Amino acid sequence: MEYFFFIVRRLLWSVLVLIGLSVVIFLIARVVPGDPARIALGPLATAEQVTNLRHKMGLDRPLYVQYGRYVSGLVRGDFGQSLLTQRSVASDLRSAFPATLELVLVTIVLAMALGIPTGVLAARFKDSWVDNVSRVLSLFGVVTPSFFIALLLQLLVGYFLHVLPVNGRLSPGASFTPDITGLVLIDALLRGQPAVWLDGLRHLILPAVSLAAASLGQIARITRSSMIDVSRKDYVEAARAFGIPDIVTTFKYMLKPSFIPTLTILGLEFASLLGNAFLVEMVFGWPGMAAYGVRAILHKDFNAIMGVVMVTGAFFVLVNLLIDVLLGTFDPRIRIRGARS
Numbered sequence: 001m002e003y004f005f006f007i008v009r010r011l012l013w014s015v016l017v018l019i020g021l022s023v024v025i026f027l028i029a030r031v032v033p034g035d036p037a038r039i040a041l042g043p044l045a046t047a048e049q050v051t052n053l054r055h056k057m058g059l060d061r062p063l064y065v066q067y068g069r070y071v072s073g074l075v076r077g078d079f080g081q082s083l084l085t086q087r088s089v090a091s092d093l094r095s096a097f098p099a100t101l102e103l104v105l106v107t108i109v110l111a112m113a114l115g116i117p118t119g120v121l122a123a124r125f126k127d128s129w130v131d132n133v134s135r136v137l138s139l140f141g142v143v144t145p146s147f148f149i150a151l152l153l154q155l156l157v158g159y160f161l162h163v164l165p166v167n168g169r170l171s172p173g174a175s176f177t178p179d180i181t182g183l184v185l186i187d188a189l190l191r192g193q194p195a196v197w198l199d200g201l202r203h204l205i206l207p208a209v210s211l212a213a214a215s216l217g218q219i220a221r222i223t224r225s226s227m228i229d230v231s232r233k234d235y236v237e238a239a240r241a242f243g244i245p246d247i248v249t250t251f252k253y254m255l256k257p258s259f260i261p262t263l264t265i266l267g268l269e270f271a272s273l274l275g276n277a278f279l280v281e282m283v284f285g286w287p288g289m290a291a292y293g294v295r296a297i298l299h300k301d302f303n304a305i306m307g308v309v310m311v312t313g314a315f316f317v318l319v320n321l322l323i324d325v326l327l328g329t330f331d332p333r334i335r336i337r338g339a340r341s
Contacts (some may be wrong), residue, residue, distance in 0.1 A: 010324045019054065021313045022074060026067050029302040036083060070306075079112045079307035084299045089307040092292055097311065098182025099169060100288030104273045106185075106208045111215035111269065116262065118216070119223025124250060126228060135221060141217030142225050147279035150210035157206060165203050167285040174199065181223060207284045211277055215269040222265045226258035233257075260327060267323030271316040 037053040038045065058069055073080060079089035121132040141149075147287050158166030169184055171177060176196045178187040183202035230236060231254060239249045274289075281290035289308055296304035 007325060010276050010321050014321050017317050018314060021072060022310065023067070025306050026070055029064070030063065036300065070204055074310065077309070080303035082296070082301055082304045084295060084301045084304065087302050092304065093289070093307055093311055094182075096287065096289045096292045098178065100274060100290070101209055102183045102185065103204065103211065103277055103281070103286060103288060104270070105183075106204050107211045107277075108215065108266070108270045109211040110208050112266065115213075115216040115219030116223050116259075118220040119248065119262070120227060120255065122220065122224040123227030123231065126244070131224075134224070138217035138220045141213035142221070144213065145279075146214060146276060147283055148212050149213050150207065150280045150283040153206045153210055159169055164206050166206060169200060169203050169287060170196070171199055171203075190283075200338055207286055209282050210283075211273060211280045214276075215266075215273065218265055218269060219262060223258060223262045226261045227254055230254045230258045260285060263323060263327060267326075268293055269318055271319040274312050274315050 016171055037057060037059060039051045041049055041053060051060075058066055070080075077090055079093070081087070082089050082092055085092055118134050118138070122131045146327060157163050165171065174196070176184070176188065176193065178184045180187045180190055185197055185204070188194070188197035204289045227250075235250060236253055237254055240246075244253075277286075277288065278290040278293065280286070281288045284293065285291075289311070292304065293308040295301070296308065
């Protein structure tokens with residue numbers, strides 16, 4: 001029962017966060033200089049045409065009415081019409097979001113696969129050259145902007161060595177369309193096209209490595225610190241005193257309790273990657289939400305901007321809710337404290 005209340009509490013907080021985000025984004029879009037109707041019609045439009053479009057868009061109504069219509073649309077999955085593409089924003093986001101989601105998923109898998117073992121090794125060989133090298137690399141990944149790493153990899157690996165492609169999701173001329181899940185790697189496997197899968201993976205490597213550098217560094221640092229703290233616990237000392245091999249002690253008795261702080265930072269990194277991917281997508285010409293969001297900002301396409309922000313915010317809230325539930329599963333003390341607070 002306590003676990004049930006823990007989940008309900010997190011759900012309610014998530015809903016409140018999304019409501020607050022919708023209010024903030026709506027108010028910002030209304031106070032930013034520039035008339036959306038005038039921007040959509042251009043400078044040659046007459047005042048009558050602008051007035052008619054403002055009435056059609058509901059911009060001449062009170063703010064509370066506009067917000068009510070906006071929230072009603074959000075509940076139905078309707079973000080309005082894009083002034084730039086003249087299509088529904090929801091349709092545009094359905095086309096752009098899978099590319100960004102695929103990049104984020106590959107990035108977080110890469111960061112976990114490299115960051116957790118790096119942190120474990122650094123803690124196992126504390127103060128050795130292995131620890132020092134891992135700390136330097138982790139710090140480099142954390143402090144270096146992702147777009148700078150992207151530019152370096154693009155120049156070194158793409159243009160000088162010509163090893164990997166540096167633009168797009170697939171090679172030019174590829175006729176493959178990921179219309180099942182929207183993810184190239186999964187759809188290629190479902191259709192039994194290994195050549196397309198390999199081509200998609202080659203295009204993903206450089207953007208994913210660029211984006212994973214900071215997350216990898218954070219995960220390695222947190223894992224190392226947690227492993228060192230756990231190594232001082234009495235039960236770990238007792239296991240060593242009984243002659244249990246170090247590898248068994250490390251992975252059976254130390255890694256699981258050390259994984260709780262790592263899981264927390266992993267959730268935050270995963271949720272923030274959707275927003276951090278913008279600059280990396282622009283560098284590699286990745287057809288995701290970045291290109292769509294930047295075009296919307298440059299043309300003051302408020303419906304599109306609000307749609308991108310709301311989707312990003314909802315993704316962030318959803319991932320953090322999932323991490324809270326997983327933390328409660330790993331450590332019952334967390335969900336008991338959450339239910340009582």
